[in-house]
Amino acid sequence: MSSSGGNVGGGGGPVGCGCGFFIILLIVLILVLIIGAFISSTIGGFTEVTKSTVARQPLPTGSVNETKYYTDELGWINNQTRMEEGLKYFYQKTGVQPHVVIIDNVNGSFHPTESELDGYANALYDQLFTDEAHLLFVFYEYNDFYMDRYVAGTQAKTVIDTEAADILLDYIDRNYYDSNLTDEEFFSNSFRDAADRMMTVTKSPWISAMTTIGIAFAIVIFAILLFVWWRHAKNQKNLEAERTEEILSTPLEKFDDVEIDELAKKYQDNPPDQDKD
Numbered sequence: 001m002s003s004s005g006g007n008v009g010g011g012g013g014p015v016g017c018g019c020g021f022f023i024i025l026l027i028v029l030i031l032v033l034i035i036g037a038f039i040s041s042t043i044g045g046f047t048e049v050t051k052s053t054v055a056r057q058p059l060p061t062g063s064v065n066e067t068k069y070y071t072d073e074l075g076w077i078n079n080q081t082r083m084e085e086g087l088k089y090f091y092q093k094t095g096v097q098p099h100v101v102i103i104d105n106v107n108g109s110f111h112p113t114e115s116e117l118d119g120y121a122n123a124l125y126d127q128l129f130t131d132e133a134h135l136l137f138v139f140y141e142y143n144d145f146y147m148d149r150y151v152a153g154t155q156a157k158t159v160i161d162t163e164a165a166d167i168l169l170d171y172i173d174r175n176y177y178d179s180n181l182t183d184e185e186f187f188s189n190s191f192r193d194a195a196d197r198m199m200t201v202t203k204s205p206w207i208s209a210m211t212t213i214g215i216a217f218a219i220v221i222f223a224i225l226l227f228v229w230w231r232h233a234k235n236q237k238n239l240e241a242e243r244t245e246e247i248l249s250t251p252l253e254k255f256d257d258v259e260i261d262e263l264a265k266k267y268q269d270n271p272p273d274q275d276k277d
Contacts, residue, residue, distance in 0.1 A: 049170040051202040056159050058199070059095030063133040063155055070100040074141075076183040077102075086188030093195040096156040098135045099128060100187055104142045112140065114147065121149040129153065135160055137168075139187075148172060160198075168194040 069087040070077065077083045091097045106112035106120045121138045128136065132153030139148045148169065152160040160168075171190040175181055181189065 049174065049197065050163060050166040052163065052167060052198050052200060053202070054161070054163060055201055056094075056161075056164065056199055058093065059133055059155060059159055061095070063095060063131065064091070064097045065129070065131045065133075066097060067099060067129065067134070069098065070102070070187070072102045074102050074104055079182070079184045082182070082184040083188055086190070086192035090191040090195040093199050094159050096133055096135050096152070096159050098137055098191055101136065101138045103138065103140050106140065110142050112147075117147055117149050121151045125151045125153070132156060139172075146176065164194075164198040167198045171197075 069084045087098050087100065101124065104110060106116050109116065112120070117138065117140060121136060124138065125134070125136045128134070132155040134153050135156050136151040137148065138150070140146060150160075150165055150168070152165065168190065171194045175186050175190045178186070
């Protein structure tokens with residue numbers, strides 16, 4: 001009828017200088033991107049979230065007989081809207097309605113075994129729901145020790161398979177140790193993040209980083225080539241100006257009649273720029 005699982009936690013002058021600068025910039029950029037990709041793949045505490053390797057489709061509309069989204073027996077939840085925001089998002093993305101139960105004992109026992117918590121969760125599913133499209137999530141905590149268990153209905157299992165459930169459990173474990181989150185944000189953020197991840201095939205951060213590096217490399221190479229072209233054009237212009245100045249300063253006696261006629265014609269057609277006082 002259902003499946004269950006859970007966590008137990010607790011030289012060349014200016015041209016050379018310009019190229020050198022761009023090369024150094026490129027190396028730094030590559031190192032930053034690689035380090036960033038590594039950090040992004042491991043950030044967020046001690047838990048590395050399970051990767052999603054399956055393209056999942058949400059359950060069809062109408063599969064769920066919608067119920068309330070949580071049962072809080074410990075009085076943790078003060079902001080219902082914030083609590084339900086992530087749970088409703090999970091329902092919208094997956095078509096599976098979640099229901100969170102927050103407890104500190106199982107049938108009066110404050111120190112239940114894992115098997116007792118399993119039995120409690122499975123029995124509670126049948127009590128709360130009339131369909132097989134719910135995801136029951138039982139969160140037990142007592143004296144800063146927690147255990148959790150999930151029960152997915154038969155229909156819900158087509159979306160919430162073992163890998164998808166592990167993704168949710170990983171986010172729960174990660175966010176549990178984030179002291180900056182309120183109780184509402186702890187549950188809401190975990191379900192929201194889990195829905196996004198499990199409904200999308202996880203891309204390797206290294207592939208994304210290498211793609212970005214390739215684009216950055218192409219841009220930097222283009223910038224280097226553009227800079228080299230500009231310096232070359234500028235040097236050519238300077239050489240032509242020097243040549244023109246040299247010709248103009250050369251006495252006419254050093255040219256033969258043919259050369260004089262050609263130079264005269266050249267500068268008659270294209271007179272050189274002269275400074276004006």
